[in-house]
Every structure is written in structure tokens, then in C-alpha cells.
Amino acid sequence: xxxxxxxxxxxxxxxxxxxxxxxxxCRLYVKPAITGFTKVELLSFSMPLTSYNxxxxxxxxxxxxxxxxxxxxxxxxxxxVCTLKAELKRTMDLVSSENFDIWYFFxxxxxxxxxxxxxxxxxxxx
Numbered sequence: 001x002x003x004x005x006x007x008x009x010x011x012x013x014x015x016x017x018x019x020x021x022x023x024x025x026c027r028l029y030v031k032p033a034i035t036g037f038t039k040v041e042l043l044s045f046s047m048p049l050t051s052y053n054x055x056x057x058x059x060x061x062x063x064x065x066x067x068x069x070x071x072x073x074x075x076x077x078x079x080x081v082c083t084l085k086a087e088l089k090r091t092m093d094l095v096s097s098e099n100f101d102i103w104y105f106f107x108x109x110x111x112x113x114x115x116x117x118x119x120x121x122x123x124x125x126x
Contacts (some may be wrong), residue, residue: 006034007043053078061088063096063120070095092120 008030015026054074061072072091079087085102092100101121 004037006037008034054084061092063092065096065098068096088120 010028012023012026012028015021015023015028018026021027055076059074059076061074063070063072070092072088072095074084074087074091081104085104089100089102092098092102103119
């Protein structure tokens with residue numbers, strides 16, 4: 001039995017109903033259809049924009065300093081590690097009488113996963 005190879009480029013920007021679906025949960029149609037295969041292999045994967053997407057469902061940060069509760073509202077948008085850190089500091093400083101120092105450090109979580117841990121310290125404004 002002979003083996004055939006067909007390379008297919010799939011791009012989530014070409015999804016069905018792009019105005020009604022999002023790029024991480026969508027359906028793509030292959031045209032023309034490829035038939036007669038028994039194996040599919042993913043050769044590569046590219047995710048060019050890695051950002052923290054903040055919207056009205058996840059933009060609230062609740063925190064307590066010295067027994068007082070605060071809520072900081074992060075501006076909706078797309079952030080990377082550096083810009084999210086700055087926005088988090090800005091909003092936490094704004095709603096409290098404190099000055100926060102925020103930093104991230106990278107935790108290696110195996111060959112395929114990355115995780116960042118956020119550390120926040122504060123000192124009282126005088």
C-alpha cells in the first residue's frame with residue numbers, strides 16, 4: 001500500500017462564521033475535501049499573539065489591605081506580562097491609599113507549558 005502525503009495549512013482566521021465564533025472554538029472546512037486517509041499528524045503550531053485578554057467578565061481585582069476591602073477595575077484590552085503588570089499597579093494604587101510593587105517570575109512547567117507567578121507587595125503612602 002502506498003503512502004500519500006498532503007500538507008494542509010489551517011488558519012483560524014478562515015473559520016466558518018467569523019463574526020459569530022472565536023478563534024479558540026471554531027469550525028473550519030477543508031476545500032477541496034481530502035478523503036482516503038487513516039492518519040493525521042500535526043507538524044507545527046504557531047500562536048503569534050500571546051496576551052492576556054481582559055474584558056468585563058474578568059477585569060475585577062479584589063484585595064484587602066489593613067482590614068479594608070478594595071476592588072480595582074482593569075481597563076478592558078489585550079495585555080502582555082509587562083503591560084498587565086503596569087495596569088494592575090495603576091488600578092490598585094488608584095483605588096487605595098497604598099503604593100504597590102508588582103513583579104512576575106517564570107515557572108517552568110514541563111516542555112509544553114509556561115506559567116508566571118505574580119507577586120505583589122505594598123507600602124503605605126505618606
